[in-house]
Amino acid sequence: MTMLTTKSVSGVSSPPIGSPGRTVLSNSNKQKLRYKKETRICTWNVKTMAKEGKIYNAIQEMERMKIDIMGIAEMRWPASGEMQIKDHKVFYSGKDNGAHENGVAIMVTAEVARCVKNFVPISDRVMLLQIQASPININIVQIYAPTADKQEEEALQLYESVNQIISRIPKHELLIVMGDFNAKLGAGYKTTYIGSHGLGERNDRGDLLETFAESKELVVLNTFFKQPVRKLYTWKSPLDKPGRIVRNQIDYILVNKRFRNSFKSVKTYPGADLESDHVPLVGDFRVKMKKIKRKKLQTHNLGLIKDENVSKKIQDNFNKELWELEENLSAHQKVAKIGTIVEKIKDKYLKPEVREKRKTWITDEILDLMEERRLCKGRPNDYRNMKILVRRKIREAKEKEVKERCEEIEALQKKHDSYNMHRKVKEATGSFKKKQKGNLTDATGNIIIEKEKKMNTWKEYLETLFYDQREDGNYNKNALSGPEITPQEVQAALKLLKCRKAAGPDNIQTEFLKLLDDRGIDVITEVFNNIYNSGDIPVEWLKSEFIALPKKPSAKKCDEYRTISLMSHLLKLFLKIIHKRIYKKCESQISPNQFGFVNAVGTREALFAIQILVQRCRDVNCDVYICLVDYQKAFDRVKHGKMIDILKETGIDEKDLRIIGNLYWNQTANLRFEDEHTEYVQILRGVRQGCILSPLIFNLYSEKIFREALKDVDKGISIDGNRLNNIRYADDTIVFADKLEDLQLLIDKITLHSNNYGLDINANKTKLMIISKNVINDCHLYTNGIQIERVTKYNYLGTNINEEWDNxxxxxxxxxxxxxxxxxxxxxxxxxxxxxxxxxxxxxxxxxxxxxxxxxxxxxxxxxxxxxxxxxxxxxxxxxxxxxxxxxxxxxxxxxxxxxxxxxxxxxxxxxxxxxxxxxxxxxxxxxxxxxxxxxxxxxxxxxxxxxxxxxxxxxxxxxxxxxxxxxxxxxx
Known part of the structure; x- marks a missing residue:
């Protein structure tokens, strides 16, 4: 069997490449898979895949033509991601703003999907798919170029983005660039990279394509294979009709020069049908691929715990194992043993979760009609009638699907099963959130492709974000004050834990903890007391795993991602008890101006306070100068030393303080991004993400700053002779006064004391607003010497406020x-x-x-x-x-x-x-x-x-x- 070869490298596989899109990464254990004798690749402008049933039509055509990899132009799916449809997988890249415009995609069979290494969505016109193969990897770039009526600058931008991505691909790897180039190379222009079997006359975009091909040493394959004219054209003009043939060649498959001979044939298939004015361009080449063994995280069906019989067996087994724990084990060993017990029970009683394949509404009848429509392509009237019939059948099938789902919703409502009812509602409306994907760029704005560079970028970001010159935490090792934890406290805290939450590193879910009987509670209480009295926290509890989620579809920098943390549920239970003990003492230190993370108040109260206050000020002609303060990553900038000093002032028990101190001084974290992990880094500042104590601690920290800053400052709005000058919801702060100079004084003091405690005001996002019946101009407010922008409206806590103060x-x-x-x-x-x-x-x-x-x-x-x-x-x-x-x-x-x-x-x-x-x-x-x-x-x-x-x-x-x-x-x- 002839294999894909390279002149410079023989039998050497290039190192894996990462991607800023969804990454499908392999571990070190890879299994070679002798793939088919020939692999068939195709590119096709389908006009749109947003039409009902068209994706199934495309799969049917792939199967009929035995295509393994299909590149798609004009996909018209918004955002970027991947989707499993029947036995095929679609990788797509569209517009970030949700518009159904442009878009590219690559659809592959199940066999090829198992060999996909990386997926890189570049833009709504360019994407990259990387496939593991032997002796070299395969890189496929699918493009959709701007049409001739667009400005030439758009076409130049497209080629520039393609240049940037392929320049990062090792030269010894196979590179395929294909798609709708909207360019005519014409016939008879034979060069090293352009063959003589083009079609028609060349245009300006054809010159642009030739320049690109030569600069990257790419051969335009479909101009090198002699075919009948009907096998050369890729697009049929709307003006085309019997007696006047208007057809052009504007779709191409390009490959690096050294791999030109690996392709045995490239031609179009005009008999294929997807209701498009383009026809598929198909190429055959021979290659051996490598199947990637994925690291599968085994999940168990926790829903089985709802079954009374299963629940009873698990409860008896779990508690029996806990009772039999050896007395001489340390708290660390017991915590580890509990995790082992839970895993054994899962394997014994909870079968691995097998997700049912989503039912498809498409029927064999519709697929047969689509095939019949294809056979009518040469008979326009029959083809038009078949199109109408197919659309009607699709509409009927979709209506039937909606009816069935609605019946399921009704049945669940009658059972009062709200959780599953709302899941079905989201399924019926397609409102399940897809996993967003964003690109990661370096300091110069170039997309980072290499996996190691991405991980290093994230590690450097974490080290910078959480770095601080922190003193050693050698304090109060012999803490005495603090009563023993009681079983009643454990039970009360356990009732507050919520089910259906992602497990932490120990993989112990709350559902198991809620099955503890009295003796099981006693065992957990003993473990907690050992930790509480010694202050020695299990190592696994000190490790955090951050997960990076893009804040917006176009996220490109690390700070444009939101990091969430997964914590041990056993640790959550322990900290619920600590929180209950310290809450009243801490809450008494918090002023009524703070509405965030405080019992019985929230955004409703914060909005009511500012809305009514300013409204009443307008009624009595009292001008209000408002500064909407934005702190830069406030929760991640808390200094641990000052935090402990503030907690000491609250008078909480010594053992509680020691537990909090040890949690903070010994913690480490790594970050998971696209199924890869960074190395662990030390967390030297900031409150613990996902920890129940963090909101309370931050409120105390913020309160200390404002008390010191506003001490002996009698500025603000006078209410019954007292001055009110700020309203806060966690770090979302509004500072106000009735005079601009008073507001400047307040901001200066708050900025100074915030800096002393490690918090920086973001001058770019902090805004000034003036509420007055009079026109007030030439007002300037500064923080750290930077002028704050004045705005007429602002989004505060999800609502719009404006200078007119009108709802x-x-x-x-x-x-x-x-x-x-x-x-x-x-x-x-x-x-x-x-x-x-x-x-x-x-x-x-x-x-x-x-x-x-x-x-x-x-x-x-x-x-x-x-x-x-x-x-x-x-x-x-x-x-x-x-x-x-x-x-x-x-x-x-x-x-x-x-x-x-x-x-x-x-x-x-x-x-x-x-x-x-x-x-x-x-x-x-x-x-x-x-x-x-x-x-x-x-x-x-x-x-x-x-x-x-x-x-x-x-x-x-x-x-x-x-x-x-x-x-x-x-x-x-």
């Missing part, structure tokens, strides 16, 4: 977001296969919850109230499929829905309930009561005031403000 814009935005959610889930809302009760439940859960976020702080006028009512009716009309041309009144729509309008009633009730909630809990909401009722320094101007938050309630419920306050002070709900 109209925010409500319009929320209506837009709710409409978008409804449209995304239209498959559920518009179907006739769900009853109205189920639809309304889903509507309230997914649409109304988006619409009514922050509703407690809204102030509504008559115009925006009408918009909300109109939007509600718009939803109901879409659910009932009432076209706008039908003259159906709102009364009739509500009659068909069997309900009354509810959005405005919900808003009224929630605002009144919230007022009562605030007034009945004076100790917790003293600041909010003060903002709502206190006297703000200023004087009302002439003329009618704007509608206020309280005016809404007075109008809706026909009561005065004193009546609203007094009635809501008592629990008369």
């Amino acid at each position: 109209t814009l925010e409500i319009k935005v929320r209506i837009g977001k709710a409409r978008s959610v409804f449209n995304q889930m239209s498959a559920v809302f518009k179907t006739h296969n769900l009853n109205l009760d189920t639809k309304m439940r889903i509507l309230r859960c997914y649409v109304f919850s988006v619409l009514l976020y922050g509703v407690e702080s809204w102030t509504l006028n008559e115009a925006i109230s009408k918009k909300l009512n109109a939007f509600e009716m718009w939803l109901y009309r879409r659910m009932l499929k009432i076209p706008w041309t039908d003259k159906v009144t709102n009364v009739e729509v509500l009659r068909r829905m069997k309900k009354e309008q509810e959005i405005m009633n919900t808003i009224k009730c929630r605002k009144m309930q919230y007022l009562g909630h605030i007034m009945r809990n004076g100790a917790r909401y003293s600041l909010l009561q003060s903002i709502l009722q206190g006297k703000i320094l200023g004087r009302r101007g002439p003329g009618r005031r704007r509608t206020s938050w309280l005016k809404n309630l007075r109008t809706w419920f026909g009561k005065t403000s004193p009546e609203l306050f007094s009635e809501n002070c008592h629990d008369n709900r």
Whole structure:
């Protein structure tokens, strides 16, 4: 059998290459696979794959033509990723903004998929797929070039991006560049890289392609094989018709010069059909591939624990094993033994989880009709009729699938199985989040391809992010204060742990811990006490694994990724107990200005505080100068030494302090990125990610900064003679005053003390906003000598605030977001296969919850109230499929829905309930009561005031403000 050969390298496999896309990496144990005698590769512009059923049509054509690797141009799938469809895998790269434009992809058979090493999505016009082979690896670049009507700069940018990626590929490896180049090379232009068997006349883009091929020593294969003209053209013009043939050759397969002879044939197949004006260009070459043995993480079906019989067996076995643990084992050894016991039980009682293959709606009848349509390509009328028939059958099959899914949703609702019901809703609407992919670039902006470089980049990033000159943690080794942990504390903490959470490094899930009986609880309590009294924490508990997730589809730098941490559930249980013990002492140190990670308050209270405060200031002509402070990675910049000093001041028990100190001083972490791990690095600053103690610790840290910064500073907004100058939600901070010079003083002090504690204000993201009835210009605010940008609107805690301090814009935005959610889930809302009760439940859960976020702080006028009512009716009309041309009144729509309008009633009730909630809990909401009722320094101007938050309630419920306050002070709900 003739094998792929190279002139310079014989029998040497190049080192593996990483990728910034989803990486499918091999371990050191690779198995050679003698692949087929010939491998068939193809490139095809399909016009779109976003059409229902077309991907299955493509698979059918691949199987008919025995194609192993199909490059696709004009895929028109947004974002980048990979998808398993039947026995084929699709790697695709599209636009990051969600548009169904351009796009490239490579679809491979199951045999080839097992040999895929790396996938690199470059852009919506270029992608790279790397395949493990012997003696050299195969690199396939699929492209889709701009059409002739686009500017030449776009074509030059395309070739530049291709140049950048192929320059990183070792020269001794096989390189294939293929796709729709939208260029005509023409016939009779024979050179070293261009053959004489082109078609038609050359154009300017053809010259560009020749220049590219020569510069990279790539041979344009389909110009070197003599074929009939019908086997040369790749595109048929819309002007083509009998008697006037208008066909061109604009799709090509290019290969490095040294591997030209490995291809035995390259030609088009005009009889293939995908409803495209292009035809597939197919090449045959011979190669031996290597199958990559993947490292499979074995998962067990934890759902079986819900079965009473299985649960009872696991519970008896688990607790029996715990009782029999040897007494002389250390806490470290017992923790390790518990992990071993859990693994043995999983292997014995919980079968490995086998995910069912997703049912496909496509039927054999539709596939047969697609084949029949293909055979009609030479008969235009018959072909057109078959197209209509195929589309009708596809529509019927999709409707049947929706009906079946809706029946499943109804059945789950009757069983009150909310978890699985909402999973089915997401399946039916296609709203499961796909794993996003981003590229990693170096300092010069070039994509990092090599695996080792990527891992080193991440390691350097972690070392820089968490580096600090930290003192040794030799403190309080002989801690005495701190009572023994009791079984009751363990049980109480265990009830607070949530199931269905990813396990940490020890692979012990909460589901097992919840099966502990009294004696099992005693064993865990003993282990915890050994750790608590000695302060010696198991090594595995000190290791963290970060997972990098892109914050946005176009993430390219390390700081554009979000790192999340997986922790041991046994450690979580232990720290729940510590948290319970220290919470009250720590919370008493936190001022009412902090609304983040504090019991009974949250974003709702923070939004209410700032909205009502500024609204009342406007009423009395009190100008408000606001600085929206953004800290740079605040949680990762906490200094451990200062953190411990702050915790000491709270007066928590010595043993609790020692546990926290040992957790921080001995921790290490690595990062998992595309199935690879960095080396472990020391974490020398920052709060522990994913730890239950971290929010509380950060609040104390932030509180210390603001207390020191604002000590003896009497600036801000005067309420009942007291000055209020900041509102905080964790690190999201708003600082304000009634004068610009006062605000500058506050910012200077906060910046100085923040720097002393290691926190830096990000001047680029920190903004200035001025709320006033007068036009105020030439106002400048500075931090660290850098001028802060003034803005007219800002997104704070997910809501829009603006200089006019009018909720109209925010409500319009929320209506837009709710409409978008409804449209995304239209498959559920518009179907006739769900009853109205189920639809309304889903509507309230997914649409109304988006619409009514922050509703407690809204102030509504008559115009925006009408918009909300109109939007509600718009939803109901879409659910009932009432076209706008039908003259159906709102009364009739509500009659068909069997309900009354509810959005405005919900808003009224929630605002009144919230007022009562605030007034009945004076100790917790003293600041909010003060903002709502206190006297703000200023004087009302002439003329009618704007509608206020309280005016809404007075109008809706026909009561005065004193009546609203007094009635809501008592629990008369």
